[in-house]
Amino acid sequence: MQKTNTHKMVLCALFAALTAILSQIAIPIGPVPINLATFAVFCAGAILGSKLGSLSLVIWAALGAIGVPVFSMFRSGFGALAGPTGGYIIGYIPAAFITGLLIEKFNRSNKVYLYPVIMLAGMLTYFILGTAWFMFSTSTGLWDALMICVFPFLPGEFIKITAATIVAKRIRPMLYRE
Numbered sequence: 001m002q003k004t005n006t007h008k009m010v011l012c013a014l015f016a017a018l019t020a021i022l023s024q025i026a027i028p029i030g031p032v033p034i035n036l037a038t039f040a041v042f043c044a045g046a047i048l049g050s051k052l053g054s055l056s057l058v059i060w061a062a063l064g065a066i067g068v069p070v071f072s073m074f075r076s077g078f079g080a081l082a083g084p085t086g087g088y089i090i091g092y093i094p095a096a097f098i099t100g101l102l103i104e105k106f107n108r109s110n111k112v113y114l115y116p117v118i119m120l121a122g123m124l125t126y127f128i129l130g131t132a133w134f135m136f137s138t139s140t141g142l143w144d145a146l147m148i149c150v151f152p153f154l155p156g157e158f159i160k161i162t163a164a165t166i167v168a169k170r171i172r173p174m175l176y177r178e
Helices: 005-024 037-050 050-065 078-082 086-106 112-139 142-149 151-175
Strands: none
Touching: 005 050, 037 050, 037 078, 037 086, 037 112, 037 151, 050 078, 050 086, 078 086, 086 112, 112 142, 112 151, 142 151
């Protein structure tokens, strides 16, 4: 299917809204809450591809930066970006880009087993950027940051990757049918 500019804009807006909604489904367990935003990140990259997937996250982050409460727990503004979770918010953009790029390059035939492997690369991207920013903004050491920001989230991230794989495997071919 040839995508028109209007179609592309609608898809980006849809995934920005999906990320905003899923960000609010959160469990506050400390300075970094558990939420479903990463499911939207995986889906945006896998379904929309590198450019549109990352653009949808840029739109979401820009809305939050200007004050629309789209970040988890209805947070917004530059304070949220400068706070302990800001690295994750920004890290979602390259995570969607990398997920989409790797799927475009290596999974043109829509093989189900490649989706989770590729989504792990996206997950590593936001964990590295987010944890590095968390360490910088809170003066926390690496081990403590991993205990707070990474290890408690891994089981949920694997569940989200599994769910995003199922969704992307079914939806991506519908969008890119020739």
